[in-house]
Amino acid sequence: MKEFFSVYGAMLGRSVLVHLGYVLLSVAAGFILGLLLGILLSRLPARWSAVLLPILSVFQTIPGIVFIGLLFLELGMTPATVLIALSVYATFPVLKNTYVGLTQVEPRYLEAARGCGMSPAQALTRVELPLALPTIIGGLRLSTIYTVSWAVLASMIGLGGLGDFIYQGVASNNNLLIVAGAIPAAIMAVVLGALLDWLQRKAIPRGLRKEART
Amino acid sequence: MIQFEHVSKNYGKSTILHDLSFTVPDGQFLILIGPSGCGKTTTLKMINRLIEPDAGKIIIDGRDAGQMNPVELRRHIGYVIQQIGLFPNMTVEQNICVVPKLLQYDKTKCAQITRELLEMVNLPYDSYAGKYPSELSGGQQQRIGVLRALAASPPIVLMDEPFGALDPMTRETLQEEVKKLQKQLNKTIVFVTHDMDEALRLADTILFMNGGKIEQMAPPEEMLEHPASDLVRSFLGKPRAAESAPIRVEDCMRRNPYRVSKERGVLECAELMARSGVDTLLVTDGNEKYLGVLPIRNIRLYGRTVDSIVPLITREVRTVRVGEDARGVMEYLMNSGDSYVVVLNGDDTIAGIITKNSMARIVASTLWGETT
């Protein structure tokens, strides 16, 4: 064990940081994009979403390797390739959950908000978004966890991250390397997931908790 | 003041509102009522432009509502809905202060408004301001809903079947409170309901709608007495004791009480009373007009010293006229100790007397139908 760390320790540390960097940046970008697009989609008539949502769901099934591979062929071996690919992926869960969260706000609250004299923008920020927040954060959580997984693919194009260990391990059948890459990735996903769980709890004001569903 | 001028609304081929025109003066409690689909809710929602008319104008306090910014308009009109609609993500205080915040009142003012309003409905600020709607009962929630509508002191408040979702006891309590608040704060309230009892209890004026048109617009008593159509009448249903048209004195009097003219002798009257088993005689003059009553007591006391009954006549007994409400008589008879009241016609001739017995009989027949 000790020898492992002496040989690989520095590399592992670097990989963790690089991996974390990819995840945080992509999720942030994906969150902003997903939130905005989700809000937009919720304002469009239902016909649009009936068509767009299934298409988006299907896009989500595109394996990450395809996306990174394609972008790599276009953009080459730059961090931008990884970040763009991961950000796009991170967008989908947030988009979907934002849309679902907003459209599930009960009509009576919308009516009360309009009736009180809130402009559409005020109704959105003071009533709809707060009520949709638990669902939206749920989407953020999904997004984060998927991104930790997909960021492994960064090493496919030589851009570092914990995938380095996993790939080398799989190729040379070195279990220790595989595990050295897999476990920190798993830990990272679990820790980030727990952080977001905590955030989700905090984001729900006491009054909503009884109504909130898991 | 709210004026509807030739307002119409269509959805596709069907007409919801048909050339509707009416006026609601300031400070009045107007109730919109009618069968399902009559357009009452649509009418209500046109006042704060949640629904826009296809034709006609709505003038609020002299200004054409259609020309105003709808969002601005709604901030000056209170709005209470049936499903309550308190924002679950906000506390009671935050909910109440929604419109004041939109109008940019400062924090202290908002807190003060909340405090005052909560006091008015007996919900102490310290316990309730920080609670969330999910922690309140349905009745409490709707109270807060009403307070929210009042917080920015709008001159007009719209209520769309606000108590429909509550149990009868809570509903009654809240109806009382709203009526009280309206009088206290002098608001104009436009209230939609399908419950006639509620309408009769709360309204200053009832607007009965059918098929997008006005069937009748009148104060409750008038509508009860003179329903404009069979539809209205059927909505009013069987009159019940407290809410039916008031009972009048001629409904509960005994006609043809024992009476004598003032010419009769003392002995004659005493004999008459003994034979008939009464202890009083009504006395009329030559024109049959009422003079007073002759109680047996007076004969006993003074009969030997006089030879005419005239000095024995007393006018201490209470009289009422035909057409008056019997309720006052009932209360009088209960409380005063007198055993009867005389009912006079417009020309002062005697119509009858009301005794506790005759009163009881009419009450019984009203409650349970004709008795023997």
Place this chain on the structure above:
Amino acid sequence: MSWSLIWEHLYIVLLSVLASLAVGLPLGVLAYLYPRARRPILWISDLFQTIPSLALLGIIMVFLGAGKPTVVFGITLYSLLPIVRNTCLGLSEVDPALKEAARGCGMNRSEQLFRVELPLARPVIFTGIRIAVVNAIGTAVFAAFVGGGGLGSSIYQGIRTQNMQLILLPTLALMVIAAGFDALMGLYEKHLGRTGGGGKRGKLLPILTAAALCAALAAGTAAYGGGKDADALTIYDGNYSETQILTHMVKYLVEYRTDLTVNIKDQMTAVNQFNELTAAQPSCDLMVSYDGTLLTTFLHQDTSDIPAGTSLYDYVNQQATDQYGVRLLEKLGLNNTYAIAVPEKIAEQYGLNTVSDLIPVADQLIFGAEHEFFTQAGSMKYGPFTEFYGLNFKDAVSVDLGLKYAAIENGSFQVTEVYATDGLNRKASLKILEDDRSFFPEYNGAILVRNDIFEKFAKTAPDLEDVLNELGGLFTNETMTDLTYAVDVQGRSVDSVAREFLVQHGMLG
């Protein structure tokens, strides 16, 4: 890309989802019945989904080896969460009044469960299954990385050969399949929601589906089950075209000349194949290999261990027989050694002909190669190489094997290590620099067999060894490069290239 890949992919998905159902449904019911167990059960299921899929597969591979079992197991774990959670949720959401009625009319716990609660929870449970299926379709792509086949291998090959079509077609297929399942299952879900799953049609559809699934399962197991026949020679397919071409040639030749059937199983890396070949319960009978690989990667020795006077080939054969009971047949004639290559333009710019020419300009150039070249084990790796030549490159980057050529073509690095017979060298206009100091040993291609196979197949193929040796000396580096070029660059199928070559040499009658 072929239909067989699609079936393979679907088979993996099917197996995983069924396994997930078999485990997940009972777990979900348990979580529902015993509230105290609920949190741990849900937490563990969640955990599996949280762990990055490739990592999960990697960990499982440590225990189960490469191939389909690993993939199926991994996807099963991955699919647990939606099924467990939705089962528990669906059961909890059944109208309490109905549960009460069931209790009240005298049903015992299991009757309540099977006659009332489960049927009523069906729509929600079905949603969970739908989510699991769609997720599994996407995740099964990773099967390619651990030797499980499926559409992932096609995509991967496309990336390797920079063949857009090969990337996009399987992706499109995946999307269509996912969308198709999603839509179909969604329709059924709505039907369940409306009718509550009752009625005649309600009973018919599940039965038909179950029957169809059983049939599919049987067919799949027959095709991929990987049972070892005494009458079948089992080989794993290589994970790059040279080994694949040779593997397929072996199949055609052996099947034509003997009564033996040859089963080519999933793609696998050389290292994993070797493990399978030499395992206590071997799952394959031979593999395409190289003497140099045998020496360094499998025997963990290096050229300095070869006693003077013995050739590398003879030495390793002896060692391999002694240690692992395997040996190499006749040399095929190709020397697919490592070579250092640079794009022609760079060669011109810096006047490079030999590796030593790199020494003065190394600090201006970036070196890139596949991950395997950078591992610490073995001497034919980056570290020893640069030390040997005294090269100090500006930077060193490791990429996925499939993307190496794309990377050098778009200029991500300037110097790389390649295989001498790779057709992609030609395509990428790479110039191979002469290994003037002879760092890299020979890598003579040959078929590596387990010594006992000739006895094993003595009945159906008494002349197996001779047949296999017919391939000996048949190739040169040039001819092999032609073959790999045909597959990787011209996009022809391995099958047709292999067959054509054999036909041209008059070996298939």
